[in-house]
Amino acid sequence: MPKEMERQKLFTIFFVFICLSIALLVLYILSPFAQSILWAVLFTIIFMPIHNFLSTKLKSPTLSSFLIVSFTLFLFIVPLSIAGIIAFKEVVELTKYLIEHYKNIPPDQLQQKLLSLPILNHLIKYLPRTFADPQVITKALVSNLKLLANISASQVKAFFLSTGVLISKLFIFIFVLFFLLKDAHTFGNYIYRFFPLEEKDKRDILSSIYITTISVVYGTVGTALAQGTVGLIGYLLLGVPYPYLWGLATAYASFIPPFGASMVWVPISVWLFFKASWIKGLIMVVYGAALISSLDNVVKPLIMKNKVNAPYVVIFFAIFGGLIQFGFIGMFLGPILFNLLFTIAKIYEEKFLKGEG
Numbered sequence: 509m510p511k512e513m514e515r516q517k518l519f520t521i522f523f524v525f526i527c528l529s530i531a532l533l534v535l536y537i538l539s540p541f542a543q544s545i546l547w548a549v550l551f552t553i554i555f556m557p558i559h560n561f562l563s564t565k566l567k568s569p570t571l572s573s574f575l576i577v578s579f580t581l582f583l584f585i586v587p588l589s590i591a592g593i594i595a596f597k598e599v600v601e602l603t604k605y606l607i608e609h610y611k612n613i614p615p616d617q618l619q620q621k622l623l624s625l626p627i628l629n630h631l632i633k634y635l636p637r638t639f640a641d642p643q644v645i646t647k648a649l650v651s652n653l654k655l656l657a658n659i660s661a662s663q664v665k666a667f668f669l670s671t672g673v674l675i676s677k678l679f680i681f682i683f684v685l686f687f688l689l690k691d692a693h694t695f696g697n698y699i700y701r702f703f704p705l706e707e708k709d710k711r712d713i714l715s716s717i718y719i720t721t722i723s724v725v726y727g728t729v730g731t732a733l734a735q736g737t738v739g740l741i742g743y744l745l746l747g748v749p750y751p752y753l754w755g756l757a758t759a760y761a762s763f764i765p766p767f768g769a770s771m772v773w774v775p776i777s778v779w780l781f782f783k784a785s786w787i788k789g790l791i792m793v794v795y796g797a798a799l800i801s802s803l804d805n806v807v808k809p810l811i812m813k814n815k816v817n818a819p820y821v822v823i824f825f826a827i828f829g830g831l832i833q834f835g836f837i838g839m840f841l842g843p844i845l846f847n848l849l850f851t852i853a854k855i856y857e858e859k860f861l862k863g864e865g
Contacts (some may be wrong), residue, residue: 543837544677548684551580552692559689561645573689577682635840711853716851720844724827727808728839732762733767734807735800742795746788748776762804764836769800822846 555576562572563854675738736759743751754772761771773796781789830842
């Protein structure tokens with residue numbers, strides 16, 4: 509009998525070792541697609557209520573999955589991709605235009621053009637005399653424009669290479685999202701059965717993951733709406749052209765780390781400096797930094813605090829620590845992992861610590 513027990517123990521150890529080794533190899537194979545798969549999992553969790561509703565109405569999980577994937581593709585991915593390509597093209601064209609437009613202008617005219625700008629006309633009083641020399645201005649401007657042109661040219665090649673990688677990742681994301689939605693209940697039941705925990709503990713863990721994911725989504729969308737609204741108010745007060753368009757752009761930009769809404773209000777501040785007045789430009793800088801961008805550090809944690817059972821400071825570090833370590837998807841992974849840790853700690857306390865007491 510002891511030999512049989514020893515043989516069984518060795519078999520168990522060997523079996524667990526083999527399972528862990530194969531699991532690690534599988535994860536290694538999937539690692540190049542990790543971000544696409546994680547995004548697909550997150551979107552599956554978000555869209556599950558809609559998928560369940562459509563599946564019931566349409567009597568077809570496949571058709572429901574197809575409609576949701578199509579919605580995701582055309583409402584989010586395609587417009588943002590097109591906007592990114594257009595914006596990059598405009599930056600390249602602007603750089604080329606500046607070089608061609610200014611490099612052949614005589615120094616005296618160039619100096620007059622520059623000094624006609626409100627911000628430079630004000631700052632020239634505090635700069636060294638050599639700055640007023642037309643030759644110095646011309647040389648500095650042209651050399652910097654050439655530098656920008658060289659950087660833009662090198663970035664064009666990198667842009668096309670990265671575009672190919674991005675398209676591949678998007679294809680994997682869409683592919684995985686479709687099948688995760690289509691077979692969501694099969695995957696869910698399979699994972700649920702293999703959790704070596706009691707039913708209540710399983711429900712607590714899965715509920716923690718779901719609630720945290722949804723709360724992060726609400727927090728992110730809420731922050732975008734708040735920043736877009738506050739940005740719109742500022743643009744209206746300062747007389748920025750097309751304020752509603754820029755307000756919408758601010759809301760969309762808030763989703764893009766690490767700069768977020770500042771990707772919109774900073775260029776607008778520069779425009780106000782040069783085209784309106786340096787006072788309006790300065791007001792926009794202060795307004796953008798103190799009100800628009802700071803909302804990201806306030807609204808998101810406050811919204812999540814109502815859903816996630818964790819201290820405010822923990823939510824703060826979960827969001828921004830995850831963002832630093834894992835990129836944009838870390839905004840979701842950080843809070844999920846932290847909240848999952850608290851849930852597991854609670855289960856441990858109930859099962860072991862209270863039992864000992």
